[in-house]
Amino acid sequence: MELAAKAHLQKRAFIKSILDLGLHGPLAALCVSHDDEGYLRMRKASHLIGILGLNEMVEAVTGCQLHESKHAEQLGQAVIQYMDLKCQQLSERLGLKIVLEQTPAESTALRFAKLDLRTYPDVARKYIKGSFDTGEIYYTNSTHLNYKLVQDPIDKVTREGVLHPMIKAGAITHVWMGEHKPDPKALASFVIKTFRHSENAQVAFSPEFTICNECNHIERGLSDSCSRCGSADVDGITRVTGYFTRTSSWNAGKRGELRDRARGPVKAPA
Known part of the structure; x- marks a missing residue:
């Protein structure tokens, strides 16, 4: 955490040096102001770990x-x-x-798992999730x-x-x-x-859909073929982290997570 904070300090100093160029710098849009401060108020910025x-x-x-x-x-x-x-x-x-x-x-869950598997193979295999056979591994x-x-x-x-x-x-x-x-x-x-x-x-309530690249039909659930035209040229659409995207663009770790997800209906709680 100390290292992360140090990185934030360095990043903050770099951004400030660019902002100091004002309207002639690459971040000119963030310097536009109708008061004493520009659009980006560094004093209000949050630094995330x-x-x-x-x-x-x-x-x-x-x-x-x-x-x-x-x-x-x-x-x-x-x-x-x-x-x-x-x-x-x-x-x-x-x-x-x-x-x-x-x-x-999106990528770190896979990257960290691969790094640990390379450095500590015997230990890491006990805890890494996903499939080692397909390489679709990840940390939760x-x-x-x-x-x-x-x-x-x-x-x-x-x-x-x-x-x-x-x-x-x-x-x-x-x-x-x-x-x-x-x-x-x-x-x-x-x-x-x-x-x-x-x-x-x-x-976040996250449903899943299949979209056909041939006839553009969209249906609920992830399928291997289109229920309308029968084409196998289909893609899945569902949530990865905080947004929806096509599953064909996902990395191996996120595909492993997708296979593992426990799905079910949302019922009115007692």
Whole structure:
């Protein structure tokens, strides 16, 4: 975390040197001002430190993943609490706003797994998720629970939400719906219960679709062929981290995560 803060200081100094060029510099648009400050107010900037693989970390220490024991869950909470406190201390010492973030890690989840597999092959294979046969390996993103875990969605948002107040730059829980088309009243009830009975900061309902590159037909769920014209030239569309995109553009780690996701309908919570 000290190294990340040092990197932020260097980046901040570099950006300031460019901003100091004013309207003649490459960031001229950010210098336009109708008051005493430009569009980019550096004094209000947040400096983020991302989290990746909390699930595997507690598994390596306790022998259990976050969802498998109370001890593992408590250790995960203690780690994030310490990191949040460290961010506060760094902020006070350096005069910057430094906060934790659930990093998107579109490529980092794969990259870190490959690096550990290369450096510590015997140990890393015990904790890395995905398929070693296909190379679709990854670490569980940020503070998420294991993607294969089949559980009540309201339980998932409640358990993951315990950590969200300490992740001040933004946190999210994904509810993978697959091909299921949710009932609007069930969704409304789910959101209300999440708001009233959990600390979860943000919930994303993520369906899946197949689009045909021949006839442009779109249908729910991920399929190997088009139900309208029969073409095998199809692509999947679903959420990767915080946005929807075609699955053909995903790297091996995210494809492994996609295969592992436990999907299910959203029902009105009791």
